[in-house]
Amino acid sequence: MVVKPMIRNNICMNAHPQGCALHVREQIDYVRKQPRFRGPRNALIIGGSAGYGLATRIAAAFGAGAGTLSVAFEKPASEKRGATVGWYTSEAFKKEAEKAGLKAENIYGDAFSFEIKDEAIARIKELFGQVDLVVYSLASGMRPDPVTGVQYRSVLKPIGEVYRAKSVNPMTGELTEVEISPAAEEEIQATVKVMGGEDWEMWVDALLKAGVLAPGAVTLAYSYIGPDITMAVYREGTIGRAKEHLENTAKVLTGKMAALNGAAYVSVNKALVTRASAVIPVVPLYLGILFRVMEKKGLHEGCIEQMYRLLSSRLYAGGPVPTDDEGRIRLDDWEMRDDVQKEVLDIWNRIDQAGVAKLADFDRYQKDFLHLHGFGYDSIDYDRDVDV
Secondary structure, three states: OOOOOOEEEOEEEEOHHHHHHHHHHHHHHHHHHHOOOOOEEEEEEOOOOOHHHHHHHHHHHHOOOOOEEEEOOOOOOOOOOOHHHHHHHHHHHHHHHHHHOOOEEEEOOOOOOOOHHHHHHHHHHHHHHOEEEEEEEEOOOOEEEOOOOOOEEEOOOOOOEEEEEEEOOOOOEEEEEEOOOOOHHHHHHHHHHHHHHHHHHHHHHHHHHHHOEEEEEEEEEEOOOOHHHHOOOOOOOOOHHHHHHHHHHHHHHHOHHHHHHEEEHHHHHEOOOOOOHHOOOHHHHHHHHHHHHHHHHOOOHHHHHHHHHHHHHHHHHOOOOOOOOOEEEEOOOOOOOHHHHHHHHHHHHHHHHHHOOOHHHHHHHHHHHHHHOOOOHHHHHHOOOOOO
């Protein structure tokens, strides 16, 4: 069938298989051009089908030769529709890894469930015996509690008061004002249940009990802090409350892994276009401005550049892992530089509809967004039939 992007409310509803494979190969090619590093031998990537999870998998495999097992909630094609974007990228990665002589397997299912945890442990034993890196990179809007069966949904809301700010439709460039009502207490708690560290801890508990964590194993999760511009709707909002729980969970897990001489870290990463960030109000406008500023300064990074830098120069650089006072790895250091944020804020304060195209880089934003789903590549003819 002919596959072209179907975008609704800044969510792309489909994916192009050839484009997804190209998106994976581009990231692999980037890593292959960088110096090799002594990193993990075998890695479990929980949420390894897209964004930071996929990029970490690629960096570990093609930068350090790691065998990888990914767990992700993705679906293959049916008679009526194509596969999910993460299914195409996961299968493309597996193909490229095996061509390079690397072990690579995919598990598709609900990572929140006990059944998938058990399946992953069984596969680890078969493939590797043990893993020395566990990456927790799930991005989901809902989570069924495997103990109670209650399903929780996260919300993107401020806490305490109404939030009003500029925003933009990143696909059209239309500048608007958004107003978001504050979250109720039950919404805050539900967001923490979905996006906090509870499931991460369940995974590590299960892996420890099964004896599949190698001595010195490291587990990683990802977070974001961001600037004052997005603070009310992000770090001081419901998502931020969940991220605080995630970061506190890292300290708990480090204690639990002490007998293995292991550790848990949260890496605070740079703001990027992901399938999740595209639907957060205010964030697309901030990203468009940030990209323009960081590109001008030669500081812009995508997912793969970030994850290669995380593994090669922070986590596996030799010696103690550099962290801030809260024990977090700060990979947002370039984004949060004073000169970068000063210029971003200046543009934010004066941008209007007439200045959107000149002051913010939505060409890059749209390109990055389309590439996530396998679209927007000049080398692919999107008018031709493709086997989905």
